[in-house]
Each structure stands twice: as C-alpha cells, then as structure tokens.
Amino acid sequence: ASTGFAGFDDHMSKEIAEQPEVAARTIDALAPGVGDGSLWHGLVLPRFERVAVIGCGTSLNAGRVIASAFERLGGVPSTSFIASEAAETVIEPGTLMIALSQSGETADVLRAVDELDLSRSSLVAITNNEHSTLARRADSVLTCQAGPEIGVAATKTFVAQVVTGVATALSALVATGRMTPGEAARQVDDLKRLPDLLAHAIAVSSEALPPVVDSVLDEPGFLFLGRGSGIVFAAEGALKLKELSYRWAEHYPAGELKHGPLALIQEGTPVVVIDSGERRLESNIAEVEARGGRVIRIGGPGSTVPALGQSLTAPFPGAMDRWGPLESVVPLQMLARELAKALGHDVDKPRNLAKSVTVE
Numbered sequence: 001a002s003t004g005f006a007g008f009d010d011h012m013s014k015e016i017a018e019q020p021e022v023a024a025r026t027i028d029a030l031a032p033g034v035g036d037g038s039l040w041h042g043l044v045l046p047r048f049e050r051v052a053v054i055g056c057g058t059s060l061n062a063g064r065v066i067a068s069a070f071e072r073l074g075g076v077p078s079t080s081f082i083a084s085e086a087a088e089t090v091i092e093p094g095t096l097m098i099a100l101s102q103s104g105e106t107a108d109v110l111r112a113v114d115e116l117d118l119s120r121s122s123l124v125a126i127t128n129n130e131h132s133t134l135a136r137r138a139d140s141v142l143t144c145q146a147g148p149e150i151g152v153a154a155t156k157t158f159v160a161q162v163v164t165g166v167a168t169a170l171s172a173l174v175a176t177g178r179m180t181p182g183e184a185a186r187q188v189d190d191l192k193r194l195p196d197l198l199a200h201a202i203a204v205s206s207e208a209l210p211p212v213v214d215s216v217l218d219e220p221g222f223l224f225l226g227r228g229s230g231i232v233f234a235a236e237g238a239l240k241l242k243e244l245s246y247r248w249a250e251h252y253p254a255g256e257l258k259h260g261p262l263a264l265i266q267e268g269t270p271v272v273v274i275d276s277g278e279r280r281l282e283s284n285i286a287e288v289e290a291r292g293g294r295v296i297r298i299g300g301p302g303s304t305v306p307a308l309g310q311s312l313t314a315p316f317p318g319a320m321d322r323w324g325p326l327e328s329v330v331p332l333q334m335l336a337r338e339l340a341k342a343l344g345h346d347v348d349k350p351r352n353l354a355k356s357v358t359v360e
C-alpha cells in the first residue's frame with residue numbers, strides 16, 4: 001500500500017534520504033563557477049574584509065558553518081548574527097553580509113535586513129526560494145538546489161545551504177586573491193566526496209541507531225558536545241532533538257563542560273559527542289563516563305554511530321575537516337527522528353512549530 005511518501009514513512013525520512021543527491025546536484029551546479037568567479041552571475045564581487053552571516057534556527061547553523069569556511073580556508077574574520085537580535089548591530093564597511101533563509105520569508109531575517117545599515121557592505125542571500133522577499137532584497141542571490149522541503153524540521157536544506165555557502169566562499173576567496181584556483185579546485189574535489197560520505201552516514205546510522213535510541217527513551221535531557229568545527233554540528237543536533245522529541249537538549253563546546261554542565265550529568269544522562277578526532281575530547285568523554293553519563297559518539301574511534309569521514313575504512317584527511325564534518329548531521333537528524341517516532345510524535349509537524357515563521 002502506498003504511504004503517500006514515495007515509499008518513506010514520512011517526509012522527513014524522504015528528505016534525509018535525498019541528502020546525498022542534493023549535495024551532488026549542488027556541487028555539480030556550482031563547481032564550474034568556483035575557479036573563475038562566475039558563481040556570482042556576472043555581478044562584480046565587492047572587495048570585502050570580513051564576513052557576517054545572519055539567519056534563524058537551522059539556517060543560522062548553516063551560516064555558522066559557512067562563516068567558519070571563510071575563516072578557516074581564507075583567513076577572513078567572520079561573525080554570525082541571530083537575526084532577531086541583529087538590528088542594533090554595527091556593520092563595518094567592507095562586510096560581505098550573507099543572509100540565509102530556506103524560505104526567504106522569515107520575518108526576523110527580513111526585518112534585520114531592513115534595519116541594518118548595509119550601505120557600505122553587500123548583501124548575498126542563500127535561499128531555497130529564488131522568488132522570495134529575501135531574494136528580491138539582496139544584491140546577489142544563490143539558490144539552493146534542495147527542492148521543496150515539507151518536514152518542518154530542516155534537513156536537506158541545511159546540507160544544500162552549507163554546500164552552496166562553502167562553494168560561495170571558495171569562489172569569493174579566489175576572486176579576491178586569497179586562494180589560488182588550484183587550491184580551490186582541490187577543495188572542490190574534497191566537496192565531491194560529500195555525496196558518498198552522506199550516503200555512508202545514512203546506511204551506517206540506520207543500523208547503529210535503534211539500540212542507541214532504545215537506551216535513551218526515558219531520558220529527560222541531552223547534552224551535545226563538540227570542539228572546533230564540530231561545535232555547530234552539536235548545536236544543530238541539539239536543535240533537531242528539541243524540535244522533534246520535545247526533550248531538553250543543550251549544546252556546548254566540550255571544553256566548557258567542566259565550567260558548568262558537568263553538574264547535570266548523572267547515571268544514564270545522554271551526552272552526544274561530535275568526535276572529529278580532537279585529542280582533548282577524550283578527556284571530556286572520560287569526565288562524563290566517570291559520572292555515569294551515557295556517551296553517544298558520532299564518528300571517531302570507538303564510535304557508537306560512525307558517520308564522520310575518519311571512521312571510513314580508508315581515512316581521508318581532507319580539508320573539509322577544517323570547516324566541518326558535514327556528514328555528522330545525518331546521524332544527528334536520524335537520532336532526533338527515531339527518538340521522536342519511538343515516543344509517538346509526528347516528525348513532520350512538531351507541536352508549536354511552523355515551517356516558515358512570518359511573525360516576529
């Protein structure tokens with residue numbers, strides 16, 4: 001019998017499954033324009049000294065990954081603004097402002113764009129809707145290749161935004177002489193591994209997650225930890241878990257554990273660690289385990305859910321590790337979804353939330 005979701009249980013599982021294809025499509029569309037700057041559709045890229053990203057929710061997290069790509073790959077100082085708090089912010093001249101919004105209609109983002117003084121900076125929109133209000137207001141628009149997303153909790157649009165933004169970053173770095181075309185081509189080759197990494201993450205997580213979910217069904221709160229480029233993925237994992245399972249979830253840079261959140265750990269407290277192989281994470285994990293916390297490792301040696309590049313049989317120390325283990329978002333999305341399903345929640349329409357929030 002047809003489920004109405006093309007063989008999937010819900011829109012979210014279909015959208016998670018589409019991620020390798022979305023990444024491949026996005027890379028194919030953008031890769032040719034990285035080396036010669038044509039990604040900018042003929043617009044002259046202004047000189048910029050710094051980058052600022054702005055957005056809400058999952059789009060803000062995607063923006064943070066993109067900001068870190070500018071910083072870690074090109075040495076460009078970057079900041080990120082929560083759209084609803086951005087109005088009072090002073091934007092320095094020479095800022096490349098990148099607004100991210102899946103819908104392009106989020107009121108907080110539109111208001112921020114209206115109220116910020118962008119007269120001496122330039123506004124780029126990354127959106128999944130090229131006809132949106134945000135797209136019309138921006139100086140240049142990069143459209144994501146995600147296709148329509150129905151599930152309220154964003155999944156494939158996050159991947160599309162990150163890939164689009166990283167390609168944008170590479171193009172901008174080449175166009176301003178901060179990166180050689182050769183280096184950019186190497187980075188693009190690295191990006192081309194993503195579809196396989198995402199597919200691997202889906203396959204492995206489907207096998208590995210059910211017992212993990214069973215073991216945390218009754219836990220009221222979750223911590224998500226990461227270091228460096230893994231922190232924003234910890235943030236995205238905690239956001240997905242809150243949205244879908246209605247359990248409390250917080251994210252922290254792992255080094256902050258001992259400055260507060262360690263007090264929350266008791267027997268069985270689930271602590272999801274984005275294990276990008278950072279040596280110091282081991283001592284953070286030991287601190288949690290010594291107090292009876294239940295560590296769920298994403299990636300890394302001894303991983304519960306090995307989805308990061310490092311856990312592949314042939315480790316590939318790619319430059320992608322500098323801006324983020326993007327494939328780690330897959331087990332995080334799937335953990336949140338499986339837990340929510342096990343608790344009997346509607347994963348496509350979480351309570352109290354809307355796909356596009358057009359009120360402030």
Ligand code: G6P
Nearest residue numbers: 057058059101102103106154354
């Ligand atoms: C809502 C959605 C989130 C989304 C956020 C930003 O809160 O439920 O999934 O991340 O809005 O939406 P946008 O369309 O601006 O990306």
